[in-house]
Amino acid sequence: MSASLVPIPATLVRILPEDPENRLFELQTTTPFHVGPGQFVELTVPGSGEFPVSTAGETATGFATCIRQSGRVTAAMFQLDEGMIVGLRGPFGNGFDLTRFAGRDVLLIAGGLGIAPLRGLLHALLEERERYGRIVLLYGARQPENILFREEFEELAANGTVELRFSVDFAPQLGEGDGYICSVGLVTELLQGLQLAPDATTAAVCGPPSLYGCVLEQLASTGIDPDRIFATLERRMKCGTGQCCHCVCAGVTICRDGPVFCLTELRSMPGAI
Ligand SMILES: Cc1cc2nc3c(=O)[nH]c(=O)nc-3n(C[C@H](O)[C@H](O)[C@H](O)COP(=O)(O)OP(=O)(O)OC[C@H]3O[C@@H](n4cnc5c(N)ncnc54)[C@H](O)[C@@H]3O)c2cc1C
Ligand code: FES
Structure with missing residues (x-):
């Protein structure tokens, strides 16, 4: 199976509430995983499903993504704590040139x-x-x-x-x-x-x-x-x-x-x- 169809594990190293509806999640992978500006990843919440999400910038340990709780899987994402593991596929798309x-x-x-x-x-x-x-x-x-x-x-x-x-x-x-x-x-x-x-x-x-x-x-x-x-x-x-x-x-x-x-x-x- 193509590597882009198999999620790799990523740790939620930091979760910061941005406003009542949105949180910034900082992720870290054990293997290099570069997401360019404008590209997106498919993020798996174990046991719930996956959804596409953009990068909101690189961090010292990986990249960050800002997520709005809008439905079932993003709600499950909001139940997770720092240190927990999610899955990542990608990066996908062309991004900004x-x-x-x-x-x-x-x-x-x-x-x-x-x-x-x-x-x-x-x-x-x-x-x-x-x-x-x-x-x-x-x-x-x-x-x-x-x-x-x-x-x-x-x-x-x-x-x-x-x-x-x-x-x-x-x-x-x-x-x-x-x-x-x-x-x-x-x-x-x-x-x-x-x-x-x-x-x-x-x-x-x-x-x-x-x-x-x-x-x-x-x-x-x-x-x-x-x-x-x-x-x-x-x-x-x-x-x-x-x-x-x-x-x-x-x-x-x-x-x-x-x-x-x-x-x-x-x-x-x-x-x-
Ligand atoms: C390329 C890309 C980048 C994205 N980047 C971000 C991001 O940075 N942060 C973020 O919070 N969300 C982002 N999204 C949207 C995110 O993927 C959806 O909010 C998520 O899939 C909702 O999943 P859910 O199971 O929680 O909600 P669901 O239960 O599937 O849906 C909840 C509500 O959101 C609507 N919805 C679901 N998916 C989409 C979609 N793709 N486009 C428009 N409406 C949708 C549904 O109609 C429903 O009203 C992005 C989507 C794409 C395609
Ligand atoms: S999401 Fe499957 S073809 Fe684009």
């Missing part, structure tokens, strides 16, 4: 849990910060308490490493202490007044389908090349290896040929976004 970002300004736009794979991308960019121009992170969450990794991002903004703007769907009147929360409303409103250099910018977007519907073409309308506007798609994945056809959309096998696509590709995939 960092050469498409090199030498350019980078615009990252995340909605909700979409911040998880973009945090993985941001970490990869920061490993060689000098290769990129401005790095701008626009991130929309439901309420201030749902802003994941807030402290980490605010630290990066405070020391000038990234430019940061948060938006939230609901909040009382914004005031002192809200820091980088710039608007109550859609994350796309954060684009206003941003002074982009479209010819020199590569964008990556991750969030719910409703975000893609409005933001991808809006970015193209600012003059950013559709070949340099990337989005990562979620489909119901099973094998992760291009064999079961569960994830096929518009004739494209998302687990194998994606999940990261540029806008030019997405325009030729009806129903993809």
Whole structure:
């Protein structure tokens, strides 16, 4: 049987609650297991099943993944403690091609849990910060308490490493202490007044389908090349290896040929976004 169909064991070395619904799980394997930004793994919770999940960045001992409790298997994952063993298959998918970002300004736009794979991308960019121009992170969450990794991002903004703007769907009147929360409303409103250099910018977007519907073409309308506007798609994945056809959309096998696509590709995939 192909190695990508057989899970390898991984230890949950750290579990950090990020907000009431999401936890960051740091994993360690005994054999090298590198998951690139934008790639995903199939994670097995013993006795319950497996589900696809993105990397949210590398750690000293492996990689981290931010998981929302949304159904049966993720609920079982939330019952696990540090030191326990899960299974990993992968890594799967194409991931973000960092050469498409090199030498350019980078615009990252995340909605909700979409911040998880973009945090993985941001970490990869920061490993060689000098290769990129401005790095701008626009991130929309439901309420201030749902802003994941807030402290980490605010630290990066405070020391000038990234430019940061948060938006939230609901909040009382914004005031002192809200820091980088710039608007109550859609994350796309954060684009206003941003002074982009479209010819020199590569964008990556991750969030719910409703975000893609409005933001991808809006970015193209600012003059950013559709070949340099990337989005990562979620489909119901099973094998992760291009064999079961569960994830096929518009004739494209998302687990194998994606999940990261540029806008030019997405325009030729009806129903993809
Ligand atoms: C490439 C990829 C990367 C992902 N990355 C992450 C991540 O970083 N963190 C994270 O928490 N989740 C991520 N997901 C989603 C995660 O796989 C699902 O939440 C998980 O499969 C739910 O499993 P469950 O058994 O707990 O829920 P189920 O009982 O199977 O479903 C619970 C609810 O989630 C919906 N759902 C299940 N799977 C999907 C899916 N693939 N897409 C959309 N809706 C779904 C169901 O319709 C249902 O409403 C990713 C999915 C993909 C395909
Ligand atoms: S998940 Fe099986 S083909 Fe993509």
